[in-house]
Amino acid sequence: MTNWSEINHNAREWIKEAGEKIKHSFNKTLVIQTKTNANDLVTNIDKKTEQYFIGKIRALYPDHKILGEEGFGDDLRNLEGIVWIIDPIDGTMNFVHQQRNFAISIGIYEDGIGKIGLIYDVVHDELYHTQKGQGVYLNELLLPPLKEVNVSEAIIGMNATWVTENTRIDPSMLSPLVKHARGTRSYGSAALEMAYIASSRLDAYITLRLAPWDIAAGIIMIEELGGVATTLKGEPLNLLNNNSVFISRPGLHQEILEKYLKNGKW
Ligand code: 2AM
Numbered sequence: 265m266t267n268w269s270e271i272n273h274n275a276r277e278w279i280k281e282a283g284e285k286i287k288h289s290f291n292k293t294l295v296i297q298t299k300t301n302a303n304d305l306v307t308n309i310d311k312k313t314e315q316y317f318i319g320k321i322r323a324l325y326p327d328h329k330i331l332g333e334e335g336f337g338d339d340l341r342n343l344e345g346i347v348w349i350i351d352p353i354d355g356t357m358n359f360v361h362q363q364r365n366f367a368i369s370i371g372i373y374e375d376g377i378g379k380i381g382l383i384y385d386v387v388h389d390e391l392y393h394t395q396k397g398q399g400v401y402l403n404e405l406l407l408p409p410l411k412e413v414n415v416s417e418a419i420i421g422m423n424a425t426w427v428t429e430n431t432r433i434d435p436s437m438l439s440p441l442v443k444h445a446r447g448t449r450s451y452g453s454a455a456l457e458m459a460y461i462a463s464s465r466l467d468a469y470i471t472l473r474l475a476p477w478d479i480a481a482g483i484i485m486i487e488e489l490g491g492v493a494t495t496l497k498g499e500p501l502n503l504l505n506n507n508s509v510f511i512s513r514p515g516l517h518q519e520i521l522e523k524y525l526k527n528g529k530w
C-alpha cells in the first residue's frame with residue numbers, strides 16, 4: 265500500500281527546502297538562457313531546483329516516475345504508476361525580472377489520478393497543498409469549497425496576448441468576456457493563477473497553451489474544491505500534451521463556456 269501521507273510530508277519538506285535555496289540564490293549571479301524564443305527564459309536555478317527534487321525522489325522512491333519541465337526526469341509515454349509532475353519555477357520571467365510572483369508546482373498522480381498537489385509561492389511563503397479527499401490548505405488554513413458567481417462579479421485571469429493579434433485565437437473572441445467581467449488580471453504564473461482561484465483571489469483563468477507541469481498541481485486543488493478544469497472547448501485536460509486551459513469556479517465555468525467560448529471562431 266502506498267503511504268500517501270508520508271509522500272505528502274516529504275514533498276512538503278522538499279518544496280520548502282527548495283524554496284529556501286531559491287531565496288538564497290537572489291544574492292548570486294543568475295545564468296539566464298533562452299529556450300524556444302527570446303522571451304522564453306530558463307535559468308541555472310530552474311535547472312538546479314528540478315535536479316534537487318529528482319535527487320530526493322530517486323533516493324526515496326526509485327520506482328516513481330518524474331516529468332519535469334527542464335527535462336531531467338523521465339521521457340514519459342503514459343501516466344501509469346506514480347508520476348511526479350514538476351515545474352521547478354513557474355513564472356521564470358517574473359523570477360528573473362521581479363524576484364517574486366513565481367512558484368514551485370508539484371502534482372503527484374497515480375495511474376493518471378491526481379493524489380497530491382503542491383504550489384509554493386516562495387517569496388510570500390504561501391504553500392497551497394492538497395491530498396485528494398482531504399481538502400485544500402493555504403499554509404495552515406483550510407480553504408472553503410468554491411461558490412458560484414456570475415461573469416459580472418468575476419475577476420478573470422487572462423494575458424492581454426489573447427485579446428491582441430496572435431496565432432492561437434481570434435482576438436475578438438475573448439474581448440466580450442473582458443468587457444463583461446468585473447475585471448481581468450495577469451500574474452504570469454499559471455500555477456499561481458490556479459492557486460488564486462483556490463483561495464478566491466481570482467474566479468477563472470483562461471489561457472491558450474500550457475504544458476502538463478504548469479497545471480498538474482492546480483487541477484487537483486481546483487477539483488478538490490468543486491471547481492472545473494478543462495480546455496477552452498470544455499474537454500478534459502491531457503497531462504501528456506500541451507492544452508488550452510480554462511479553470512473556473514463551478515457555474516461560472518458553464519456560463520463562460522456557453523456564452524463566450526462555444527460558438528467562437530477558432
Ligand atoms: P514557465 O515560467 O514555467 O515557463 C506565463 O504566462 C505562464 O505560461 C507561466 O506559467 C509559464 O511557465 C508558462 N509558459 C511560458 N512559456 C510557455 C510556453 N512556451 N509554453 C507553455 N507555457 C509557457
Ligand code: CA
Binds near residue numbers: 305306333356
Ligand atoms: Ca519555461
Ligand code: CA
Binds near residue numbers: 353454
Ligand atoms: Ca510553467
Ligand code: CA
Binds near residue numbers: 353
Ligand atoms: Ca518553469
